[in-house]
Structures are given as structure tokens and as C-alpha cells.
Amino acid sequence: MATWAYPPLPPERLKQEEENALTKELEWLLNSLQESLASLKEGLQECAELLAHKEPGSTLVLSSLRSEHVKGFVTRVGAKIIKGDINLRLSTLPPPRGAASTRLSLSNSPSAPELVLGQLASLRNLINESLDIIDVSTWTGDPLDASFISGQLHLLHENLAKARNMLKGESEEITGKWWETSADENMFGPPLPPYVSFHLSVADAALVLHLRTLEPNSTAHAPTAFATDISLTGFNLRERIFGPRHPPHDEAGQVFNWKGEEVKVKEKIRVESQDPSLIAAMAKLIVLENEVLKWITALKIVRGEEDTESEQ
Numbered sequence: 023m024a025t026w027a028y029p030p031l032p033p034e035r036l037k038q039e040e041e042n043a044l045t046k047e048l049e050w051l052l053n054s055l056q057e058s059l060a061s062l063k064e065g066l067q068e069c070a071e072l073l074a075h076k077e078p079g080s081t082l083v084l085s086s087l088r089s090e091h092v093k094g095f096v097t098r099v100g101a102k103i104i105k106g107d108i109n110l111r112l113s114t115l116p117p118p119r120g121a122a123s124t125r126l127s128l129s130n131s132p133s134a135p136e137l138v139l140g141q142l143a144s145l146r147n148l149i150n151e152s153l154d155i156i157d158v159s160t161w162t163g164d165p166l167d168a169s170f171i172s173g174q175l176h177l178l179h180e181n182l183a184k185a186r187n188m189l190k191g192e193s194e195e196i197t198g199k200w201w202e203t204s205a206d207e208n209m210f211g212p213p214l215p216p217y218v219s220f221h222l223s224v225a226d227a228a229l230v231l232h233l234r235t236l237e238p239n240s241t242a243h244a245p246t247a248f249a250t251d252i253s254l255t256g257f258n259l260r261e262r263i264f265g266p267r268h269p270p271h272d273e274a275g276q277v278f279n280w281k282g283e284e285v286k287v288k289e290k291i292r293v294e295s296q297d298p299s300l301i302a303a304m305a306k307l308i309v310l311e312n313e314v315l316k317w318i319t320a321l322k323i324v325r326g327e328e329d330t331e332s333e334q
Contacts, residue, residue, distance in 0.1 A: 060160075
């Protein structure tokens with residue numbers, strides 16, 4: 023703002039007028055923010071509606087592209103998978119006698135454990151917490167207290183960033199480590215075959231299924247004179263002709279503690295299905311997060327604070 027006035031004012035009076043103008047600007051900004059909080063609340067309620075536990079839910083295809091490895095579907099209602107029917111044709115999972123594929127179906131038994139997507143349950147909690155923050159900012163605290171509102175905005179931004187990350191699913195801390203959070207075998211009827219991991223998560227607002235066939239680490243085969251991966255003469259003829267053998271997947275050779283037992287992954291299949299409701303929710307969360315960040319920056323500028331911390 024301008025630092026001169028006509029007729030000229032004494033320095034003390036000029037400083038006082040500047041402070042009065044900044045006070046009025048801050049008051050106007052805080053009043054305007056109350057209208058924006060109402061808009062933010064409406065956006066969060068729309069996100070909550072997209073994630074609500076409402077029938078009939080979203081039926082999503084989970085099938086592998088360009089292969090018959092995985093063919094099936096699941097139905098998501100809120101954070102739960104209530105239906106699922108998937109057929110597997112994996113080289114390391116022989117089908118039951120007389121069948122062409124291995125069928126995995128979610129059990130209809132009332133006593134069967136529920137298949138709950140932890141990320142979506144956490145996302146719903148974060149949205150509810152964000153709505154509570156807005157209510158506190160509007161009705162409980164002093165809406166013209168800049169320090170209070172600034173703290174509420176930072177808390178709201180932190181929650182929205184966590185909510186967005188739940189749908190982004192960029193790390194195992196968010197999606198869950200598969201060897202710890204694989205679906206319970208009793209969720210299916212009949213139960214899952216032995217040494218099969220069924221892990222469902224969310225990544226980039228899509229439903230992602232990882233299927234793994236496993237083998238006990240203690241039974242991993244030992245090289246013999248007839249194995250193709252060793253050489254008694256100091257060189258491997260197969261590698262010299264065809265080049266080095268590439269691992270079948272990115273977890274080959276690793277050992278995991280699964281259900282109290284050390285195992286290795288024989289085969290790993292990844293299938294994903296875009297979920298329109300989750301995509302819409304993520305788009306709204308990104309917009310809301312950016313809007314809150316704008317208000318945090320504007321409040322800092324008016325209060326004369328330096329923007330030394332990262333909000334990303």
C-alpha cells in the first residue's frame with residue numbers, strides 16, 4: 023500500500039494510519055473467509071457423498087489386459103467390498119480337478135470377515151475431521167481472531183493433504199504392506215487356496231488388486247547338476263546364447279514374513295480398475311486443498327508474516 027499522504031502527516035501519525043488500514047484489511051479478509059469456509063464445507067460434503075455407504079455401490083471390472091490371467095469383478099459400497107467373483111489362470115496355481123480356472127468368490131456367510139479398504143475408511147474419517155474443523159472455525163472460536171483462524175486453516179490443509187494422499191496411495195505406509203494386510207482366506211467361499219495372497223488397495227484413485235502365489239522359503243529348490251541356472255564348467259551356456267535371464271517380477275528372490283512364515287513370491291499379478299467416484303473425490307480434494315493454501319498465503323501477507331514453511 024502507499025506510504026505517503028497529502029497533506030503530509032507526521033511519521034507517527036502515518037504509521038498509525040498504516041496500521042489502521044492493515045487492521046481493516048485483515049478484518050475484511052477474515053469476514054470473507056467465513057463465506058469461503060461455507061463453500062469449502064459444501065465441497066467436503068460432496069466428497070463425503072461420493073464415499074458414502076450407499077447401495078448399489080460401484081461395480082468394477084478387475085481383469086488383466088491381453089491375457090486370461092485374471093477375469094472378474096468386485097462391487098464397492100463405501101469402504102467395503104461386498105461382492106466379488108474372480109477367475110484365475112496362473113501358471114503357478116493349478117486349478118481344481120475338472121475346472122479350467124481357479125475361482126475366488128467373496129463369501130455370503132454372515133460370519134465371514136468383511137473386506138474393508140483401510141485407505142477409504144481413513145479417508146472418510148479425515149473428511150469428517152475436516153468438516154469438524156470448519157464448524158469449529160465458524161461457530162466455536164472467534165472468527166475475527168487471526169491467530170485462531172490461521173491455526174485452523176493449517177490444520178485443515180494438513181487433513182486435506184492426508185486425504186488426497188490416501189487416494190494417491192504412493193507408499194506402503196498408506197496402502198498397507200501386502201504380507202501384513204492381505205485379505206483373510208475366510209473372506210472367500212470356498213477359502214483362498216494355500217499360499218495365495220489377495221491384496222486390494224487404492225492407487226491414483228483406482229482400485230488395485232495384487233495377486234501373489236507364494237512358496238515357503240525353506241522349500242526353495244537347491245541347485246543341482248541338472249539345473250539350468252548353474253554351470254559346472256564356469257560359464258552358463260544358456261546365458262551365453264540367450265543373454266541373462268530376467269527375474270519374473272520385482273519381488274523375485276525376496277523373503278517376506280507372511281502369517282508367521284518366511285515365504286517367497288513365485289508369481290505376481292497386478293490388475294487395476296478406474297473408479298469414477300474416487301476420481302471425482304480426488305479432483306475435489308485437490309481443488310479444496312489449493313483453495314485453503316491460497317487463504318493461508320493471503321492471511322500471512324496481510325499479517326506481514328514471512329512464508330518460510332512449505333505447504334506442499
